[in-house]
Amino acid sequence: MKVLIVQLGRIGDTVLTTPLFKVLKEKIENLELHVLSGRNNYHFLLEHPFVDKVFIYDKKIVSSIRMISNIRKIEYDYWIDIKDHPSTESMLLAKLGKAKTKIGFNGEKHIFDIDPHTEYKLKYEHYVEVALRPVKYLNIHLEDRRIRPNLFENDKSKQKLTQFLSMNNIDNYYCLNNSATADSRMLQREKWHVLLDQINQEGKKCLLISDPKTTISAKKLSSKYKNIFYYPTTSIIDVFSVVKNSELVITVDTSIVHIASAFNKTQLCFYTNLPNKIIEFSPLSDKYKLVKSPNEGDSVSDIKIEDVLRNYNQLSAEING
Secondary structure, three states, rough: OOOEEEEOOOHHHHHHOOHHHHHHHHHHHHOEEEEEOOOOHHHHHOOOOOOEEEEEEEEEEEEEHHHHHHHHHOOEEEEEEOOOOOOHHHHHHHHHEEEEEEEOOOOOOOOOEOOOOOOHHOOOHHHHHHHHHHHHHOOOOOOOOOOOOOOOHHHHHHHHHHHHHHHHOOOOEEEEEEEOOOOHHHHOOOHHHHHHHHHHHOOOOEEEEEOOOHHHHHHHHHHHOOEEEEEEOOOOOHHHHHHHOEEEEEEEOOOHHHHHHHOOOOOEEOOOOOOHHHHHHHHOOOOOOEEEEOOOOHHHHOOHHHHHHHHHHHHHHHHHH
């Protein structure tokens, strides 16, 4: 059987789709699983053990025509688009592709043979549960659809981290991430300083990671503390390694939450107070503290530092006995 998963979302969305890969691979014998991914999020899929082939949709005319041509050479048993909302892009790609059964969200134009979201129109679920809705149409029954993401390190990233830890005499550490894709998800620098002052005084070592846009500010932040080290990541798989091997992950609401969930890491997370989004993108780790802004619609910057420290102290006490 051949199945194509269409996932054109951001890196966090792609991470949260990996449970679908695992379920399909485990439940369907001799499955060949292909993924159509966006241009910024495909890299870790190339090494993912459940993915047999990756197509990259970069929205450039020439390469997109070539990509569609290559996909059309394959007649899939199932074409599964993850989106649970109308998308002209999704419908166009599905219309051009070949598959015996196409599963996805139907707008006014019924391109897909099956819409797995019909019975959930007014119900909010975690993104992983949404991504797993189609499996019942492949005769797969799941008792629980809240399954953690499946991510893996590679030897290169493990070796890089090991060398960094050895060079800086670090045995155990917390992983910190202060960068986000939107300003509304950012915790103010002053509040980070208060938190890091306490962590530094406790003598706990931390590795600070960031996205490329905030590298300079992250380096400046870490330079002020003896025990806070900026860790340079050159790939998302580098991030997997530093998160996986940490004792605690402290982060704003980004893909780091979902990467930490994949490895079941204890987390302290800062979220904008948007109830439906919290349902959709909350951590899946067994142990976490989710600190949200006081009022619905408030940004992360509105979170009180007292709430940050209280929740940090509770988690720190559990970790350090």
